[in-house]
Amino acid sequence: MSRTLFLFWLLALPAFASNAKPLRVITTTPDLAEIVRAVGGANVDTQSLLEGSEDIHFMDASPSFAVRLANSDLLFILGMDIESSWLPKIISRSGNARVQPGSAGYCNVSVKVQALDKPIGAIDRSMGDVHPQGNPHYNLDPLALKTVSLAVLDCLLSALPEKAEELKSNQIRFAQGMTSLHQKILTRLKSAFIGPTPVSFIEFHREFIYFFNTYGLKSIGAIEEKPGVPPSAARLAERARQAKNEHVRLALAAIHAPSRHLRKFEELSSVPFRQVPVMVQKNGPTNSIEKLQNLITDTVLDAIKNH
Amino acid sequence: MIYLILFLINGLTDASAQISSPLANIQVAGALDGVTPISFDDSANNKMLLRSADLIFFGPIDHTFDGQLNLTAHLEDGQMAFELEEGFLSSSKLIPRSRIKAGKFLLGFGRLNTFHAHDWPFVNAPKVHREFLSPPNETLKAESAADTGLEYSYLLPLDRFVEVTLGVTNGYCYGHCDSEGERPRHPLYYVHPSTFFELGQGNGLLLGASHMRRHDASDTKTELSGIDLTFKSREGKILRWLVQSELLFEHQTDQDNKIQERAGGYVFIQKGMNENWLAGLRADVFSHLNRKFESTGESRKDLSYALVPTLTYNHSEFTRLRLAYSHEVESIAGEPEDQTERQIQLQFVFILGAHPSHNF
Numbered sequence: 001m002s003r004t005l006f007l008f009w010l011l012a013l014p015a016f017a018s019n020a021k022p023l024r025v026i027t028t029t030p031d032l033a034e035i036v037r038a039v040g041g042a043n044v045d046t047q048s049l050l051e052g053s054e055d056i057h058f059m060d061a062s063p064s065f066a067v068r069l070a071n072s073d074l075l076f077i078l079g080m081d082i083e084s085s086w087l088p089k090i091i092s093r094s095g096n097a098r099v100q101p102g103s104a105g106y107c108n109v110s111v112k113v114q115a116l117d118k119p120i121g122a123i124d125r126s127m128g129d130v131h132p133q134g135n136p137h138y139n140l141d142p143l144a145l146k147t148v149s150l151a152v153l154d155c156l157l158s159a160l161p162e163k164a165e166e167l168k169s170n171q172i173r174f175a176q177g178m179t180s181l182h183q184k185i186l187t188r189l190k191s192a193f194i195g196p197t198p199v200s201f202i203e204f205h206r207e208f209i210y211f212f213n214t215y216g217l218k219s220i221g222a223i224e225e226k227p228g229v230p231p232s233a234a235r236l237a238e239r240a241r242q243a244k245n246e247h248v249r250l251a252l253a254a255i256h257a258p259s260r261h262l263r264k265f266e267e268l269s270s271v272p273f274r275q276v277p278v279m280v281q282k283n284g285p286t287n288s289i290e291k292l293q294n295l296i297t298d299t300v301l302d303a304i305k306n307h
Numbered sequence: 308m309i310y311l312i313l314f315l316i317n318g319l320t321d322a323s324a325q326i327s328s329p330l331a332n333i334q335v336a337g338a339l340d341g342v343t344p345i346s347f348d349d350s351a352n353n354k355m356l357l358r359s360a361d362l363i364f365f366g367p368i369d370h371t372f373d374g375q376l377n378l379t380a381h382l383e384d385g386q387m388a389f390e391l392e393e394g395f396l397s398s399s400k401l402i403p404r405s406r407i408k409a410g411k412f413l414l415g416f417g418r419l420n421t422f423h424a425h426d427w428p429f430v431n432a433p434k435v436h437r438e439f440l441s442p443p444n445e446t447l448k449a450e451s452a453a454d455t456g457l458e459y460s461y462l463l464p465l466d467r468f469v470e471v472t473l474g475v476t477n478g479y480c481y482g483h484c485d486s487e488g489e490r491p492r493h494p495l496y497y498v499h500p501s502t503f504f505e506l507g508q509g510n511g512l513l514l515g516a517s518h519m520r521r522h523d524a525s526d527t528k529t530e531l532s533g534i535d536l537t538f539k540s541r542e543g544k545i546l547r548w549l550v551q552s553e554l555l556f557e558h559q560t561d562q563d564n565k566i567q568e569r570a571g572g573y574v575f576i577q578k579g580m581n582e583n584w585l586a587g588l589r590a591d592v593f594s595h596l597n598r599k600f601e602s603t604g605e606s607r608k609d610l611s612y613a614l615v616p617t618l619t620y621n622h623s624e625f626t627r628l629r630l631a632y633s634h635e636v637e638s639i640a641g642e643p644e645d646q647t648e649r650q651i652q653l654q655f656v657f658i659l660g661a662h663p664s665h666n667f
Contacts, residue, residue: 051508055543060667062511063468063503070404070462086665092373093470095462097400102370125625125659229623230582256543258582 079110128226435571
């Protein structure tokens, strides 16, 4: 009898031990990794596939990503088709049924986000690289990230129902943090915008639309010809003229944007350009949502002060 | 075939109107690949021609399987004729860390063969590919070898990417076939292990080795072995560097136990100047290793080599224009002079529909 009991405990031990292990979570971006860590706490071991300085639209399906995904329990993606050119290949190559689309471990956190720039009517390639579900760069809006944390919570709850109380409390704390961050940035920006001259901005690609929208800043749109299509000389000249007319103070672009177009735009319009990260970076000075928000805010405020 | 295409297109049209249709999940893509060869040595084929037109349908079949149909039109006797180049079901949900394909597909052998010709980084296939994987050996019509069977890929449970692909196909016909072929002595099989090295952000090196064995209806046994290398360095949208190379060795024994050994390879180096313009240079070599003079039985050396500078303009992800100059020389001992073929090649590739996937 004692031998049977011993064998039972021996067999049961790995099961108990595996329950104690944190869930292995993969996110596509470091922004999402921060949210999952905040909501999941010690229950998750989270890694981001991207470092944060890449152009998320133009990634290659790196085989090393498939290895990381093969061992994961959950996958969190930004969605709205932003990862569609490289992620499906990696998911397939991982051979991990838990994280395939349609499985419980495949978590598209954009489902509750109120998308901006959602195209109406028929869409085709003549419109450029348009995302049918709307502009996917919502990670620059702390209020959108609050909504994302709810989707993260839903996914984690289905994997860890026994941790519901802890997860819910973590999500509330994260959401409060985002509200507070939003308020702080808003206050900083508002104080700088009191003045007789209206202030507006322009973006190379519409990666800052959520940032401008959430803080009530005016953007006159993109320098690009169409989404994902670099501007022609005529387009640059036209946008430079509009930027002058509309008192644009700054052209904002991602760090991976082609600087030759930005330099030309600056030359034509006398509007300075700045390139900043558009995702949290795993390493470096913008390794958290708060630091990234502050860096973009500093860049904007600096432009207002000096131009 | 045309009825199948019409059925699918009709289904897709319905699907767009009625989102609950099961066909709503089918993605469709098309690719047109046209070339204009301008030969300095033989102007008989100097004309613009549509090399292939691909119509690709893919999507989930059910909760476990995905499906893909690839209908390709090729130029046959002056007419574009549609054929089923690929048609397979696949799953990466059945066995952990595994992918399975069943049906007709491009053989997962080496590097170049796993891509359709319109996705290659150059216009024409290197001689080694034309000889070993795409007979008959036509310069601009060479494609990737496809066959019907099963392919299984397993990702080893390691921290590093190491994947092994095993394939068994019926082997009735090899290369670009217009007929069913004859029953082989045993099925064709191949194995392709590969590993990947991450070399800093945006940089990676994929190394592979391949082995294939055929024993065809005429009792010819062929063993094909090779190694492949792909290095990519990406900065944002720009593919700054691409280095792609394959070396292959073939050992063939015919029904009279006569042995033929051939080897060849290519190296392609491409530099991305910006997001639109890429310049590359390919060097090819190919040789028979045990060729002999029929009269004396003495060793008869030969060497084919080529240099192919290539300039690519990507207007967008969906439109590509390419200009290449191919300078091929074949030198055989005992022949009075070397055979030279010089050709300018213009290529255009248009992708329609679904976003092309960014394979490494």
